[in-house]
Amino acid sequence: MKNIVLIGMPGAGKSTVGVVLAKVLGYDFLDSDLVIQQKDGRLLSQIIAEEGTDGFIRIENRINAGLDVKRSVIATGGSVVYGKEAMEHLKSIGTVVYLKLTYQTIENRLGDLKNRGVVLREGQTLADLYRERTSLYEKYADVTIEEDGLSIPETVSKIAAAYEEK
Numbered sequence: 001m002k003n004i005v006l007i008g009m010p011g012a013g014k015s016t017v018g019v020v021l022a023k024v025l026g027y028d029f030l031d032s033d034l035v036i037q038q039k040d041g042r043l044l045s046q047i048i049a050e051e052g053t054d055g056f057i058r059i060e061n062r063i064n065a066g067l068d069v070k071r072s073v074i075a076t077g078g079s080v081v082y083g084k085e086a087m088e089h090l091k092s093i094g095t096v097v098y099l100k101l102t103y104q105t106i107e108n109r110l111g112d113l114k115n116r117g118v119v120l121r122e123g124q125t126l127a128d129l130y131r132e133r134t135s136l137y138e139k140y141a142d143v144t145i146e147e148d149g150l151s152i153p154e155t156v157s158k159i160a161a162a163y164e165e166k
Contacts, residue, residue: 003027003072003094004163007137009130010078010118011109012099012147013155018075021156025163028072032080036063044077053119057082065089079119081136091140097159098141102148103130 004021006014015031022029037043040059048056061083064076067090074094080086090096101109107126110118120129138144143162147155 003069003074004159005074005076005090005094005096006099007076007081007096007140008078008099009101009106009133009137011106012078012101013152014075014078014099017099017152017155017159018073020152021159022073024156024160025073026071028069030067030069030072030074032060032064032067032074033077035067036060036077039063048119053121056119061086067093069093077119078133081133081140087140091142095163096140096142097162098137098144099147099155100137100144103127105148106130 004025004027006018008014018031019029021027033044036047036059040047040063042050044056047059051059057079060077060079062085064080064083064086065088067074072094074090076090080090087096103126110126118126118129120126143159145155145158145162150158
C-alpha cells in the first residue's frame with residue numbers, strides 16, 4: 001500500500017486529520033514540518049527568520065524529496081508545493097490528497113500567521129498566498145476533498161473512501 005500525502009493551506013487540518021486517518025488505516029503518521037525541524041535542528045520560525053522564505057523552501061524541498069516511508073500518512077507543510085522535486089517524489093511514493101477549504105474558513109482558522117510559521121514573502125497577504133497556492137495544490141492533487149462543513153471524522157471517511165478507490 002502506498003502512502004497518503006496530505007497537502008493544503010495552513011489551517012486546513014492536515015496534521016489533525018492525518019493522525020486520525022493513520023489510526024483508522026493502521027498506518028504510521030509523519031508530520032514533515034517536524035521532520036524538517038528534527039533534521040535541521042531549528043524551529044520552522046527560526047529557519048525562516050535566519051534563511052528567509054526562499055532558504056526555508058529549499059530546505060523543505062530537500063528534506064521532503066528524501067522522505068523514505070511506507071504505509072504512512074504524511075502531513076506536509078502548506079508550502080511543500082513550491083518544491084518541484086519534493087512534490088514529484090511525494091507523488092511517486094503516495095496518493096496526494098488536497099484538503100481544500102474556502103479562503104474565509106482558512107482566514108478564520110489561522111489567527112497569527114507568524115506564530116504558525118506561515119511562509120509569506122514581504123508584503124504578501126494571506127489572500128495573495130491562497131490564490132498563489134490553490135493552483136499548485138490542484139496541479140499536484142490526485143484527490144481533492146472539499147472540507148468546508150465537514151467534521152474531522154467525515155473528512156477522514158472521505159479520504160479513506162477515495163484512497164480505496166485508487
